[in-house]
Amino acid sequence: MSTLAVRRRRSALRTLAFLSPWLIGFAVFFAYPLISTVYFSLMKYDGFNTPEFRGLDNWTYVFSDYPMFWPALRNTLWLVLVMVTCRVVFGLGVGLLVTRIKRGAGVFRTLFYLPYLAPPVAATLAFVFLLNPGTGPVNSVLDSVGLPTPGWFTDAAWSKPALTALAVWGVGDLMVIFMAALLDVPKEQYEAAELDGASAWQRFRYVTLPNISPIVLFAVVTGVIQTMQYYTQPLVAGKVASGVIGGSGQQFEPGYPDKSTLTLPQLVYNLGFQRFDYGAACVVALVLFALAMAFTALLMRRRGGLLGAGD
Amino acid sequence: MPRFTRNAACVLTASLALLATACTGSSESGATDDPNAETTLTFWHGWSAPAEVKAVEENIARFEKAHPNIKVKVVGNINDDKLNQALRAGGSNGPDVVSSFTTSNVGKFCSSGAFVDLKPFIEKSKLDLDALIPKPMLDYTQFEGTRCALPLLGDAYGLYYNKDAFEEAGIKAPPKTWSEFAKVAKKLTKPKGDSYEQLGFMPTYHGYETVVSHYMSQWDHAYFDADGKSNIAEDPAFAEMFTYQKKLVDDLGGFARLEKYRNTFGDEWGAEHPFHTGQVAMQLDGEWRLGMAKDAGLDFEIGTAPLPVADDEVDEYGKGFLSGTIVGIAPASKKQNAAWELVKYLTTDTESVVAFSNAIHNVPSTFEALKSPDLKTDPEFRTFLDIAQHPESTTAPNAVNGATYQLTLQDFGYQYESGKAKDLKAGLEKTAEQIDRDIEQAK
Numbered sequence: 001m002s003t004l005a006v007r008r009r010r011s012a013l014r015t016l017a018f019l020s021p022w023l024i025g026f027a028v029f030f031a032y033p034l035i036s037t038v039y040f041s042l043m044k045y046d047g048f049n050t051p052e053f054r055g056l057d058n059w060t061y062v063f064s065d066y067p068m069f070w071p072a073l074r075n076t077l078w079l080v081l082v083m084v085t086c087r088v089v090f091g092l093g094v095g096l097l098v099t100r101i102k103r104g105a106g107v108f109r110t111l112f113y114l115p116y117l118a119p120p121v122a123a124t125l126a127f128v129f130l131l132n133p134g135t136g137p138v139n140s141v142l143d144s145v146g147l148p149t150p151g152w153f154t155d156a157a158w159s160k161p162a163l164t165a166l167a168v169w170g171v172g173d174l175m176v177i178f179m180a181a182l183l184d185v186p187k188e189q190y191e192a193a194e195l196d197g198a199s200a201w202q203r204f205r206y207v208t209l210p211n212i213s214p215i216v217l218f219a220v221v222t223g224v225i226q227t228m229q230y231y232t233q234p235l236v237a238g239k240v241a242s243g244v245i246g247g248s249g250q251q252f253e254p255g256y257p258d259k260s261t262l263t264l265p266q267l268v269y270n271l272g273f274q275r276f277d278y279g280a281a282c283v284v285a286l287v288l289f290a291l292a293m294a295f296t297a298l299l300m301r302r303r304g305g306l307l308g309a310g311d
Numbered sequence: 312m313p314r315f316t317r318n319a320a321c322v323l324t325a326s327l328a329l330l331a332t333a334c335t336g337s338s339e340s341g342a343t344d345d346p347n348a349e350t351t352l353t354f355w356h357g358w359s360a361p362a363e364v365k366a367v368e369e370n371i372a373r374f375e376k377a378h379p380n381i382k383v384k385v386v387g388n389i390n391d392d393k394l395n396q397a398l399r400a401g402g403s404n405g406p407d408v409v410s411s412f413t414t415s416n417v418g419k420f421c422s423s424g425a426f427v428d429l430k431p432f433i434e435k436s437k438l439d440l441d442a443l444i445p446k447p448m449l450d451y452t453q454f455e456g457t458r459c460a461l462p463l464l465g466d467a468y469g470l471y472y473n474k475d476a477f478e479e480a481g482i483k484a485p486p487k488t489w490s491e492f493a494k495v496a497k498k499l500t501k502p503k504g505d506s507y508e509q510l511g512f513m514p515t516y517h518g519y520e521t522v523v524s525h526y527m528s529q530w531d532h533a534y535f536d537a538d539g540k541s542n543i544a545e546d547p548a549f550a551e552m553f554t555y556q557k558k559l560v561d562d563l564g565g566f567a568r569l570e571k572y573r574n575t576f577g578d579e580w581g582a583e584h585p586f587h588t589g590q591v592a593m594q595l596d597g598e599w600r601l602g603m604a605k606d607a608g609l610d611f612e613i614g615t616a617p618l619p620v621a622d623d624e625v626d627e628y629g630k631g632f633l634s635g636t637i638v639g640i641a642p643a644s645k646k647q648n649a650a651w652e653l654v655k656y657l658t659t660d661t662e663s664v665v666a667f668s669n670a671i672h673n674v675p676s677t678f679e680a681l682k683s684p685d686l687k688t689d690p691e692f693r694t695f696l697d698i699a700q701h702p703e704s705t706t707a708p709n710a711v712n713g714a715t716y717q718l719t720l721q722d723f724g725y726q727y728e729s730g731k732a733k734d735l736k737a738g739l740e741k742t743a744e745q746i747d748r749d750i751e752q753a754k
Binding site: 049253 | 391392395396398399413415416419423424425517518519570571572573574575576579642712713714715717718719721722725726729731745748749752753
């Protein structure tokens, strides 16, 4: 073997050695689970017995015969579109507000950030209590001023807006990220815009937004992923509002009221861990995977990736 | 980095968060351990209230005294989800003896092998279960001939009523038929604006224990036909029950009004339960309510009775719905013979069953314990003991996919009681098809 060939081989091995932590992580935490999920989606598997090949039966069942799939998909898409949008808009709005406040900004930052620290179960329980149509203070106030009193978590038309309100209440994480981005926008660009006679909206539209667009995209992409994994809050809200909290051997089916709080991750859990149907659960997991890929790819393509105005 | 590569990397990173790893457990069977050797078992149970946990520990202490070579590590507050995950994962730190409140999951536990088949142990111990345990309890702890569990006390469902409210309304005795029940419920109802000062009975399927299966026990019915297909559209009992319940909902004020009132109720397991607070005058509930109601310090007298029956089934008055805690052995346990000693003791030893029943106010699950002079009974509790022994008392049959068929039927119940589903016959037919399809998928 020539010296050049030996050098090349050593170089390749060195490269592989440096890459190996990532390669191992990729293989163990990405490639293997993905391949397994595809494999089990074609099998009958209950977690105890040997998997049996089933072809596309699980796929047919989920798409044609499983009555919870389409409502869960619709709810998940609704939440991705509405909840993510609301969180980003409110996060940016609150970020703008606290960066402009001259006095007491620290207090406002703390007040807006604190809800984000509340554990999801506790926060959801608090919201269900506040929005209880029978005894909750929110409806009492609405009623006292003559406004309609929605059923919130007990009404299929209002349960997702109520969940959105809960998500917007905990927007402190986005507020901090947007604050950092807003404070990073070069001041001279605002000064130049002001000299050119730009209005407040024009300064926001043509100076602020282009500078923070990578952060907006980051907020949207992570928001979409988080919403695709949305599990705890709708489950707890549905469970508490329905009155079926278990304890006497009753099993709770998520989605109360009227399947309106069902999300795809709940189905993965319900099918895989409550019905012992790993195959169908894997089908739903793959649908989630495909959706997340599609959303992320679409956003990256449309917004030019993570490039800001200065890139 | 080129934009495509960067974007692709971002997409892959984003997607990574969504992937779940596929874990596989192992189900081993075959007991080779020596039950007389020194060993430590792990017992998982679902009780969480301090008094219940104390009762379990006392029961285990009695077992350890009787079996000095076996120590038991007790882990409480385990629900079915935690149990399922542990049974799948296996491993040396998992449980040896497991229990569940969800009787309707026995079909899943037995058919999947999540719980060990107890037949070899029962035969080795020469236990005649038919002579030991009431038939409904034997039925709900096995599936299609595989006995993977035994009953660890039982639950019987009956009617609780507020004797003071009955007296005030001039009602002399608890109703025996559903027709009488509807009249009594209306008589006890005191409207107040668009709500209630007192509701006779909360009939909706979200009214805690007023679920479809508990109602259905009071009609002669069969969920499945001889071929194992759903029978709910064919058996007229189901249509009768749904029709009756819907009329009761309408007669007591309508679904929307009742739901709004239900939202003022306290937690089912807390002191503010609507029966305790006087918000409802009658309640369908299990025998455990008696102890809870007394602990809540009520300012009215409680009465108990069997639930009413269909008008043409008066001769069966006294029956009710039965379920209970089940106990079995984890397949990954390496100490299955020792585990069997614990299961056998908990489920068949009269002293253990009676003491545990006295402590947690559940129905004893053996004939000997039911007639034991040590069993503490008062007239209210006696009602539930009688229901448990009534020959027509039933439980929901087990299915390969556990409680899924009950949840599917319950879901239709929500649609029907709320008025979203109008055509009962078509709804039951569609629900039956769904139940069959779900079972087919699980086979």
